[in-house]
Each structure stands twice: as structure tokens, then as C-alpha cells.
Amino acid sequence: MPDKVVVDTNVLLSALLFGGTPLEAINSILDAGLEWCFSEELIIEVIRKLRTKFAADDDTILFFKQWVGQESVYNVKRTVVFDPDPADAYLLALCETCGASWLITGDKKHLLPIHKWKQTRILSPAEFVAVNKQE
Numbered sequence: 001m002p003d004k005v006v007v008d009t010n011v012l013l014s015a016l017l018f019g020g021t022p023l024e025a026i027n028s029i030l031d032a033g034l035e036w037c038f039s040e041e042l043i044i045e046v047i048r049k050l051r052t053k054f055a056a057d058d059d060t061i062l063f064f065k066q067w068v069g070q071e072s073v074y075n076v077k078r079t080v081v082f083d084p085d086p087a088d089a090y091l092l093a094l095c096e097t098c099g100a101s102w103l104i105t106g107d108k109k110h111l112l113p114i115h116k117w118k119q120t121r122i123l124s125p126a127e128f129v130a131v132n133k134q135e
Contacts, residue, residue, distance in 0.1 A: 004035040004072075004098050008091055008105035009045050011125055016064055017054060025104050025125035026067075028132040036071040037098040041090045043068055074098045095120040104128045 007015075007026065014022035029036050046064060050056035080093040088110055095103050100120045105111045111122050123131065 002033050002035045003101040004037050005029050005102045005104065005128075006037050006042075006091060006095050006098065006100045006120070008088075008103065008107060008111070009042065009049065010106045011104050012046050012064070013049055013054070014106070014125075016050070016060060017056070021125045021129065022106070025128045028129050032132055035098075036067075037094060037100055038068055038071055038073045039076045039090065039094045039097070040073065041076065042094060043073070072098065092117050092120075102128060 007029070011022045011025065014020065015026045026036075047061060050061055050064065074094060074097050076090070076093050076097045080089045080096065088107065091103060091105075091111075094100070095117060103111065103117065103120050103122045104125055105122060106124060108124075112124060115122055
């Protein structure tokens, strides 16, 4: 069974719209055959931000939906309390639900400083790419 990975909204948006290291991290997930995990809440959040914050066209949203269509969508029923930023709690709940080995995020203020949540290592896109090159 492959290791599981959750990717934060900000990294997904950066990969879709700007490429660079966030896209390299996504490609590392796909190339390594890791299980890329989503929840309905994560999908809705990415699409909402694509439309409202970036005025993304239908092709970009369709491309994202195709990414998701090839991956695992989990029904997250658990609640996680994350006082530093309650808005990030749904990502940690997804990590717990799917048993993620990694959470890839660009959140330097709340998520990256804790380094780990239960069994999930929390890495920046660059750190994740570096780790996958070593393995």
C-alpha cells in the first residue's frame, strides 16, 4: 500500500496557477505512486479560491477536477481542534482520516512550525521534493 499525502490549498493553488516548486511536489507525488488524498472540504476550498480570488477560467478548474478524479477522496467525519489556526483543522482531520505520511504546506506561521501532527510529517513543497529524491 503506498504512502499517503495531503496537499494544502495554498500549495495546490500555486501548483495550478504558477508552477515552480509546488508543481514539482505534485509531480513527485504522482511519479512516486503515492496516494494523494483529498476531502470534499479541500476540493470545495480550492475551487472557491480559484473562482473568487484568482478568477480562474473553466479550463483550470476542469484540470483541477481531473487531478482529483484520479486520486482518493475521503469522507472526513472527525473533528480536530487546532488552536493556532482553526481554519487549518480540516487538513489535520483529513491527515488523521486517511493516515497520511505527509502534509505538504506553505503555511510558515501555523503548520510548518509544528513539524508533525500525530503520524503525519509536515513539510514545505521544497522539503517534500528533497525527501522524495533521497528515497
